[in-house]
Amino acid sequence: MNIRFKNARVLTMADGFNIIENAEVHVRGNKITYIGAADKKEDRTNHWHKTIDVKGNLLMPGFKNAHTHSAMTFLRTHADDMKLQDWLTKEVFPYEAKLTAEDIYYCTKLAVLEYLTSGITAICDMYFEQPTIAKATEESGMRCVQTGAISGSDDIQGKIRYLRNMYERLNNGNPLTTYKIGLHAEYTCSKELLEETAKLVNELKVPFYTHMSETKAEVEGCVERYGMPTIEYADSIGLFNYGGAIFHGVHVNDKEIEILKKRGVSVVTNPASNAKLASGIAPVERYMKEGINVAIGTDGPASNNCLDMFREMFLTTSLAKLREDDAAAVDANSVLYMATVGGAKALGLKDSDVLAAGKNADMIMIDLNQPNMRPINNITKNLVYSGSKTNVKMTMIDGKILYMDGKFNIGEDPEAIYSDVQNVIDSYRNGTR
Amino acid sequence: MNIRFKNARVLTMADGFNIIENAEVHVRGNKITYIGAADKKEDRTNHWHKTIDVKGNLLMPGFKNAHTHSAMTFLRTHADDMKLQDWLTKEVFPYEAKLTAEDIYYCTKLAVLEYLTSGITAICDMYFEQPTIAKATEESGMRCVQTGAISGSDDIQGKIRYLRNMYERLNNGNPLTTYKIGLHAEYTCSKELLEETAKLVNELKVPFYTHMSETKAEVEGCVERYGMPTIEYADSIGLFNYGGAIFHGVHVNDKEIEILKKRGVSVVTNPASNAKLASGIAPVERYMKEGINVAIGTDGPASNNCLDMFREMFLTTSLAKLREDDAAAVDANSVLYMATVGGAKALGLKDSDVLAAGKNADMIMIDLNQPNMRPINNITKNLVYSGSKTNVKMTMIDGKILYMDGKFNIGEDPEAIYSDVQNVIDSYRNGTR
Numbered sequence: 125m126n127i128r129f130k131n132a133r134v135l136t137m138a139d140g141f142n143i144i145e146n147a148e149v150h151v152r153g154n155k156i157t158y159i160g161a162a163d164k165k166e167d168r169t170n171h172w173h174k175t176i177d178v179k180g181n182l183l184m185p186g187f188k189n190a191h192t193h194s195a196m197t198f199l200r201t202h203a204d205d206m207k208l209q210d211w212l213t214k215e216v217f218p219y220e221a222k223l224t225a226e227d228i229y230y231c232t233k234l235a236v237l238e239y240l241t242s243g244i245t246a247i248c249d250m251y252f253e254q255p256t257i258a259k260a261t262e263e264s265g266m267r268c269v270q271t272g273a274i275s276g277s278d279d280i281q282g283k284i285r286y287l288r289n290m291y292e293r294l295n296n297g298n299p300l301t302t303y304k305i306g307l308h309a310e311y312t313c314s315k316e317l318l319e320e321t322a323k324l325v326n327e328l329k330v331p332f333y334t335h336m337s338e339t340k341a342e343v344e345g346c347v348e349r350y351g352m353p354t355i356e357y358a359d360s361i362g363l364f365n366y367g368g369a370i371f372h373g374v375h376v377n378d379k380e381i382e383i384l385k386k387r388g389v390s391v392v393t394n395p396a397s398n399a400k401l402a403s404g405i406a407p408v409e410r411y412m413k414e415g416i417n418v419a420i421g422t423d424g425p426a427s428n429n430c431l432d433m434f435r436e437m438f439l440t441t442s443l444a445k446l447r448e449d450d451a452a453a454v455d456a457n458s459v460l461y462m463a464t465v466g467g468a469k470a471l472g473l474k475d476s477d478v479l480a481a482g483k484n485a486d487m488i489m490i491d492l493n494q495p496n497m498r499p500i501n502n503i504t505k506n507l508v509y510s511g512s513k514t515n516v517k518m519t520m521i522d523g524k525i526l527y528m529d530g531k532f533n534i535g536e537d538p539e540a541i542y543s544d545v546q547n548v549i550d551s552y553r554n555g556t557r
Numbered sequence: 558m559n560i561r562f563k564n565a566r567v568l569t570m571a572d573g574f575n576i577i578e579n580a581e582v583h584v585r586g587n588k589i590t591y592i593g594a595a596d597k598k599e600d601r602t603n604h605w606h607k608t609i610d611v612k613g614n615l616l617m618p619g620f621k622n623a624h625t626h627s628a629m630t631f632l633r634t635h636a637d638d639m640k641l642q643d644w645l646t647k648e649v650f651p652y653e654a655k656l657t658a659e660d661i662y663y664c665t666k667l668a669v670l671e672y673l674t675s676g677i678t679a680i681c682d683m684y685f686e687q688p689t690i691a692k693a694t695e696e697s698g699m700r701c702v703q704t705g706a707i708s709g710s711d712d713i714q715g716k717i718r719y720l721r722n723m724y725e726r727l728n729n730g731n732p733l734t735t736y737k738i739g740l741h742a743e744y745t746c747s748k749e750l751l752e753e754t755a756k757l758v759n760e761l762k763v764p765f766y767t768h769m770s771e772t773k774a775e776v777e778g779c780v781e782r783y784g785m786p787t788i789e790y791a792d793s794i795g796l797f798n799y800g801g802a803i804f805h806g807v808h809v810n811d812k813e814i815e816i817l818k819k820r821g822v823s824v825v826t827n828p829a830s831n832a833k834l835a836s837g838i839a840p841v842e843r844y845m846k847e848g849i850n851v852a853i854g855t856d857g858p859a860s861n862n863c864l865d866m867f868r869e870m871f872l873t874t875s876l877a878k879l880r881e882d883d884a885a886a887v888d889a890n891s892v893l894y895m896a897t898v899g900g901a902k903a904l905g906l907k908d909s910d911v912l913a914a915g916k917n918a919d920m921i922m923i924d925l926n927q928p929n930m931r932p933i934n935n936i937t938k939n940l941v942y943s944g945s946k947t948n949v950k951m952t953m954i955d956g957k958i959l960y961m962d963g964k965f966n967i968g969e970d971p972e973a974i975y976s977d978v979q980n981v982i983d984s985y986r987n988g989t990r
Binding site: 197198200201202204205206207208211234235237238241396399400401402404405425428429430431432435438439441442443445446448449450451452453455456493494495496498499500501502503505506509510511512513514538539542545546548549550 | 978
């Protein structure tokens with residue numbers, strides 16, 4: 125479909141934080157083909173399937189939710205206000221053990237609906253039943269980078285084969301889907317599994333993704349096990365030889381920051397989850413100063429509990445300000461960069477980072493005609509400090525409008541998805557599972 | 558107008574956090590007259606101007622925004638990412654000095670629009686030109702408690718007369734409006750002004766409201782000036798003899814907590830503002846344990862920058878969890894109480910606290926039919942952890958529906974308000990003021 129957007133403000137993110145006024149954006153198929161002043165010749169010679177009058181609202185790149193566990197929607201509000209280890213071992217792991225691929229299919233689709241309402245055009249998902257997740261996201265039209273989620277100490281070679289298999293299968297199918305080698309976390313994997321994963325990373329020469337340095341206890345445990353903290357240990361066995369990203373990165377030391385820098389490893393910060401689970405505040409200001417790429421994630425809906433990049437953006441800056449005792453720390457524009465371009469960088473989505481001719485049409489429309497966006501003054505800062513899901517008027521992924529004016533277009537009735545996920549949690553609650 | 562709501566889930570907040578299923582709520586004029594099972598007799602004998610099918614969504618008391626400076630909307634994103642004192646003295650005070658009553662009228666109305674989108678049915682406003690603020694909020698239908706905002710060292714008796722005058726005038730007019738004796742802050746008032754205000758409080762035998770213990774520097778300054786911290790000093794001159802509330806309450810000591818308890822002073826926490834300005838995290842868990850009433854405020858739109866109680870609720874619990882290093886600190890239901898009943902208590906709005914027959918019809922409808930509210934499991938926790946402005950389907954104040962399905966009904970075109978406020982900030986920017 126060829127769609128022409130006219131009368132738009134455009135924040136391309138390709139030119140600092142400048143906003144182009146009175147512009148057009150042209151989308152042909154899944155690509156952006158033009159951004160600039162209204163072009164009469166272009167109008168005459170081209171057929172548009174649709175022309176959308178943006179009425180002075182803002183077009184910008186969609187948000188990249190760089191860490192999530194989509195299918196955990198079924199556990200939303202199942203257990204809150206609990207300490208992390210109790211919550212994981214008593215309320216999450218036992219429930220996940222009984223989850224079927226079909227459950228994961230519907231629970232992932234529920235998350236996709238929520239991502240669209242928040243202007244999220246790409247996610248980095250870590251969960252089980254990965255072909256099913258790919259099916260759910262591809263059918264919905266969501267761009268999804270999956271990462272390995274292996275853990276444990278048994279059947280090491282089986283797990284490595286699974287990673288290798290997923291890596292081949294999910295990097296050669298639908299253009300919306302990619303796959304990264306990764307594992308759940310140092311503390312949930314045996315030494316052998318960690319080392320075998322490192323071998324695979326080095327054989328394939330690919331970046332590596334994992335939960336890392338989320339809690340103090342996790343890092344202390346690693347020091348006990350291997351005589352060094354998590355990032356240092358992972359690097360010592362070669363896991364970061366080709367870069368990648370760590371999810372969380374809350375508790376790190378100077379030497380580890382040097383490793384992240386040297387290896388080009390991104391940090392995906394998850395401020396809502398880290399606050400809600402009392403894990404701590406990541407040193408985002410320090411990462412920025414060291415030139416480490418920072419991306420932002422929501423983490424899963426059982427630990428957050430919502431999948432909203434606006435809340436994450438406000439938390440990224442405001443928690444940094446508290447941590448540094450400095451209201452000037454991590455300014456709003458830097459946060460907007462992390463939530464868009466930084467995310468694309470961390471996930472290897474180089475064609476979906478900014479708005480420009482030739483890039484994927486992963487674009488959102490922000491409604492400036494609502495009280496929280498007025499007066500119109502510093503629009504980019506306003507997105508971070510005052511913006512909200514209520515301002516997301518449209519979410520387009522790969523050239524398709526999947527959400528507009530509160531209506532979804534993902535090939536399935538939202539009510540059916542709500543009902544399926546309700547059945548999942550109800551079956552646990554009423555003991556029929 | 559008599560309005561019947563049917564097929565509702567109802568969280569009255571009068572019975573813990575229980576939710577009544579399949580209920581009706583009847584509103585006659587500005588009062589709730591009935592909450593309970595569908596009543597056929599009631600249906601037959603009464604004329605309804607309107608029947609609203611709630612379709613299983615949630616009716617609950619509106620949020621009380623217990624501290625704000627509504628008219629500061631014009632300074633939204635004017636200056637961010639700055640240290641508090643620089644921001645106040647260089648970017649706020651000089652701009653406010655040139656503000657007219659007419660500006661304040663429109664800027665307040667812009668804030669009212671935003672409050673309605675977030676389900677806020679009452680505010681506690683502190684600003685200048687107080688009769689104008691009352692005019693703007695009354696015309697819009699917003700319930701507004703104003704507090705004194707005096708400061709300085711000159712014309713002491715003039716300022717006290719102003720307080721007395723406002724107290725009489727704004728407590729005897731429109732039922733939506735009340736007025737409380739208060740002053741800006743200890744650090745912006747001379748000793749004489751503080752003492753004369755205390756005399757007035759004791760003469761009128763009324764509660765007292767002020768910014769207090771927001772920053773460490775403020776408290777240290779008070780110790781230098783008077784040999785004791787802010788709350789202790791204020792109490793020593795009799796300001797808290799009839800209770801009241803302090804806005805912020807971030808930096809307090811044990812003795813001061815005893816004073817708040819003894820005097821029945823509420824604390825209004827403003828987590829977004831305190832984080833964004835790096836002021837610190839209030840000891841909300843401690844206040845709760847001591848039985849001190851806690852309410853929640855957004856603070857003004859120049860320091861937050863949005864007027865959204867959902868964001869404040871999430872921050873209240875998640876910052877407390879970080880502060881206490883305990884994911885079980887300040888649970889979600891307690892936060893929901895603070896945002897509704899706690900707020901009403903702090904502001905003396907005893908007829909607008911819960912939903913019950915005889916209470917004011919200050920009520921909101923929460924849309925549960927959106928992805929962030931699914932599955933339906935623990936609804937009250939979900940409001941705090943996952944809820945958003947997008948879920949506010951209706952805001953009713955004093956029996957009038959002022960906001961429904963994204964449309965405002967405040968007797969003025971939102972576009973006209975946007976345009977007026979734009980003119981205010983533009984006149985500063987282009988030098989015509």
